[in-house]
Amino acid sequence: MxxxxxxxxxxxxxxxxxxxxxxxxxxxxxxxxxxxxxxxxxxxxxxxxxxxxxxxxxxxxxxxxxxxxxxxxxxxxxxxxxxxxxxxxxxxxxxxxxxxxxxxxxxxxxxxxxxxxxxxxxSASGQTAHVALTLLGVGPGDTVLVHGASGGVGTVAVQLARAWGATVIGTASERNHDYLRELGAIPVAYGEGLVERVRAVAPQGVDAAFDAAGRGALEASVELVADRDRIGTVVDYPAAERLGVRGLRAPRTAERLAELVRLWEAGGLRxxxxxxxxxxxxxxxxxxxxxxxxxxxxxxxx
Ligand SMILES: NC(=O)c1ccc[n+]([C@@H]2O[C@H](COP(=O)([O-])OP(=O)(O)OC[C@H]3O[C@@H](n4cnc5c(N)ncnc54)[C@H](OP(=O)(O)O)[C@@H]3O)[C@@H](O)[C@H]2O)c1
CATH class of the missing domain: 3.90.180.10 (Medium-chain alcohol dehydrogenases, catalytic domain)
Incomplete structure (x- = not known):
């Protein structure tokens, strides 16, 4: 072969x-x-x-x-x-x-x-998103910040968090903002001034943050989320250790994958x-x- x-x-x-x-x-x-x-x-x-x-x-x-x-x-x-x-x-x-x-x-x-x-x-990016949101305890009423929201992991994370009842703010460059809106997120540009831009769209505060981007996402997250147990990364494990937030890892399973497939079948996962x-x-x-x-x-x- x-x-x-x-x-x-x-x-x-x-x-x-x-x-x-x-x-x-x-x-x-x-x-x-x-x-x-x-x-x-x-x-x-x-x-x-x-x-x-x-x-x-x-x-x-x-x-x-x-x-x-x-x-x-x-x-x-x-x-x-x-x-x-x-x-x-x-x-x-x-x-x-x-x-x-x-x-x-x-x-x-x-x-x-x-x-x-x-x-x-x-499977890989979908299960990574599922693991992350599960470990961060994302659920109804939460406002969640997803860094790297337009990538493979972020695309699933945004939609899963929405399906689980959360309000989602997603970071991406401008060219992906319409895409993020279609997925159900409030788009925000990453880079200088990110913390202020997130505060402007989330006057209610941010309950959890998922880093699927690296590049300073955790530093911004600790300014926005009070509970460090509800900040996690699948990218920058050394920064997670340094900042006292979570490096997210858990096994991939057929059950997780099947749940994602069911969401797709129900029309909830693009x-x-x-x-x-x-x-x-x-x-x-x-x-x-x-x-x-x-x-x-x-x-x-x-
Ligand atoms: N630990 C694990 O188990 C695990 C598993 C899977 C993936 N990962 C990691 O998760 C990360 C995401 O993976 P991925 O597959 O989604 O692909 P990726 O190629 O890392 O993500 C691409 C996306 O990131 C966005 N992006 C680029 N720079 C950004 C920044 N500074 N802030 C926010 N977003 C930014 C881009 O949006 P724009 O084009 O709009 O800039 C693009 O849509 C990777 O670092 C990967 O290694 C970890």
Missing amino acids: KAVTVPRFGGPEVLRVTEVPDPEPGPGEVRVRVFAAAVQPADLAIRDGWSPPGVTVEPPVVLGNEFAGVVDRLGPGTEGRRVGDEVLGFRLLNCQAELVTVDAAQLVAKPAGMPWEQAGSL LEVAEALPLEKAAEAHRLVGTGHVRGKVVLTA
């Missing part, structure tokens, strides 16, 4: 689409023929030489933590699954390939009407795909994500 491979650490130019052996599903696993698998900032970091907590990544490595596709082979002990099931899911690495093997219990059925590109871009490119254009996808200004997600199609 073909797979997006990092043969040695470096910039986007090191990426190769290589032929690698087809993976075989082990006990409790199925194999999925991948139609779409999105690129995350984490893929760029791994390509550069970073390893996620708890693992050591050594090249050659196949990138990708989320996918959508069709089950094409069953391992032993996967009675609930059928060849031909349309699914979406997640695993650490190996998703940006024509085939991926995955724990059958972690798959979620893809709604028939959900486009493949959207399905392949939901998934924005800025660009869909074939696996062969992985380097171009990395350059796009590397700008830090993608609206929603960049997806690779196999």
Whole structure:
């Protein structure tokens, strides 16, 4: 099969689409023929030489933590699954390939009407947003500030917080303000003067802040939110430690993903795909994500 491979650490130019052996599903696993698998900032970091907590990544490595596709082979002990099931899911690495093997219990059925590109871009950023808002205790009556609201994580965070009953203020550059309004957020430009701009649109005060942007978002948040337990980041863990706010981490689960899929089915979750490119254009996808200004997600199609 073909797979997006990092043969040695470096910039986007090191990426190769290589032929690698087809993976075989082990006990409790199925194999999925991948139609779409999105690129995350984490893929760029791994390509550069970073390893996620708890693992050591050594090249050659196949990138990708989320996918959508069709089950094409069953391992032993996967009675609930059928060849031909349309699914979406997640695993650490190996998703940006024509085939991926995955724990059958972690798959979620893809709604028939959900486009493949959207399905392949939901799990990682969607679950990150879900984890963050859950840990910050976001609920009815809250006013929540989402930094980086127009990115892949922010797009889901804004809509989830709205679905859970919160008023949402989202930061982005001007060009994304209409987009944020469509998602249900009050848009505010980031940068110099952010704290004053947020105060102006939230005279009631801000109850919680979620940082999906870094770059000073936490420093602004501690000026706006009284309770530091209700400020958290998925970007800047050292700053979280320094400021006494929360570095947000929790496991991804099929239950979380299924909840996001249900929200999509109910019409409450718009998934924005800025660009869909074939696996062969992985380097171009990395350059796009590397700008830090993608609206929603960049997806690779196999
Ligand atoms: N820890 C975890 O488990 C985890 C998991 C997933 C993602 N993450 C992290 O979460 C962050 C967000 O990821 P992402 O996938 O949403 O993509 P991203 O590429 O980081 O976000 C792009 C968005 O950020 C906005 N942006 C750029 N500079 C900003 C600033 N100074 N303030 C506010 N917004 C700004 C851009 O809006 P404009 O174009 O309008 O500027 C763009 O829409 C990344 O740092 C990623 O590494 C962490």
